[in-house]
Amino acid sequence: MTDPDRSSGPPALALRGVSCTFVARHAPGQRYTAVRDVDLTVGAGEFVSVVGPTGCGKSTLLNVAAGLLAPSTGSVACFGRPLQGLNTRAGYLFQAESLMPWRTALGNVMAGLEFRGEPRAREIAEAWLRRVGLGLFGDRYPHQLSGGMRKRVSLAQMLALDPDVILMDEPFSALDIQTRQLMENEVLALWAEKRKAVLFITHDLDEAIAMSDRVVVLSAGPAARPIGEFRIDIARPRDVAEIKTTPHFIELHAAIWDVLREEVLKGYAQQLEGA
Numbered sequence: 001m002t003d004p005d006r007s008s009g010p011p012a013l014a015l016r017g018v019s020c021t022f023v024a025r026h027a028p029g030q031r032y033t034a035v036r037d038v039d040l041t042v043g044a045g046e047f048v049s050v051v052g053p054t055g056c057g058k059s060t061l062l063n064v065a066a067g068l069l070a071p072s073t074g075s076v077a078c079f080g081r082p083l084q085g086l087n088t089r090a091g092y093l094f095q096a097e098s099l100m101p102w103r104t105a106l107g108n109v110m111a112g113l114e115f116r117g118e119p120r121a122r123e124i125a126e127a128w129l130r131r132v133g134l135g136l137f138g139d140r141y142p143h144q145l146s147g148g149m150r151k152r153v154s155l156a157q158m159l160a161l162d163p164d165v166i167l168m169d170e171p172f173s174a175l176d177i178q179t180r181q182l183m184e185n186e187v188l189a190l191w192a193e194k195r196k197a198v199l200f201i202t203h204d205l206d207e208a209i210a211m212s213d214r215v216v217v218l219s220a221g222p223a224a225r226p227i228g229e230f231r232i233d234i235a236r237p238r239d240v241a242e243i244k245t246t247p248h249f250i251e252l253h254a255a256i257w258d259v260l261r262e263e264v265l266k267g268y269a270q271q272l273e274g275a
């Protein structure tokens, strides 16, 4: 297995000195700095999670990496090239449902491939549906599938396009715990095959540790920034449910929670003030 530290070449993603300022939601004349001066890299083949209190700016950073949001200051590079507009080397998986309700599962997985003009769109989409365990469900519409199945279709849709960088924003948070653990294991198994760079956003520390090579902790906002970084030296392949009871996992959890706890309390207090 390749050690991401030893991979040569530029990182898959490099955010340098990134700040994002918005018009404040509750005070339109004022500006709100969500994140300030953030340096964040994801090496080629590396799985990096960002955790932080609610509203600290995790999704903002992901949107910057996706090219959906231009930072107010700072720069973003993907494999050494400055990002201009959408990050075309990245694939996304978001928390929200993203399937087209008027297309079947197969039709949804085929959509991006067709858009690209891929002549083997159907064949590739069928193969990916089988890979995510939905080979027999290609003709179902999203409303005829369970939440977990819909998430699998979204995963197949994203992976079928073979992105070099995968961006995930709390993709499994709406799923029940058993489905969630199955999906996490499946994502890890698929990831292990190709070792694409992953930037994974979650507020769930257990999930972050279980999945990642590295966990970055963001401070509470405003002007959130990374305040801790932890290498997760747990052997792979991992079973996300099983490793949570191992002494090393518990040790890592305690060390990261030690940094995160105060920020979570700050974030929670801010949320109550804003309510």
Ligand SMILES: Nc1ncnc2c1ncn2[C@@H]1O[C@H](COP(=O)(O)OP(=O)(O)OP(=O)(O)O)[C@@H](O)[C@H]1O
Pocket: 022, 023, 024, 025, 032, 034, 052, 053, 054, 055, 056, 057, 058, 059, 060, 061, 203, 221
């Ligand atoms: N377009 C915008 N306009 C104004 N404020 C914004 C905008 N986007 C984000 N914000 C603010 O920036 C801060 C960071 O938001 P963001 O969604 O990145 O946080 P998060 O850490 O992903 O939150 P959560 O954990 O709740 O998903 C929040 O206070 C949010 O209200």
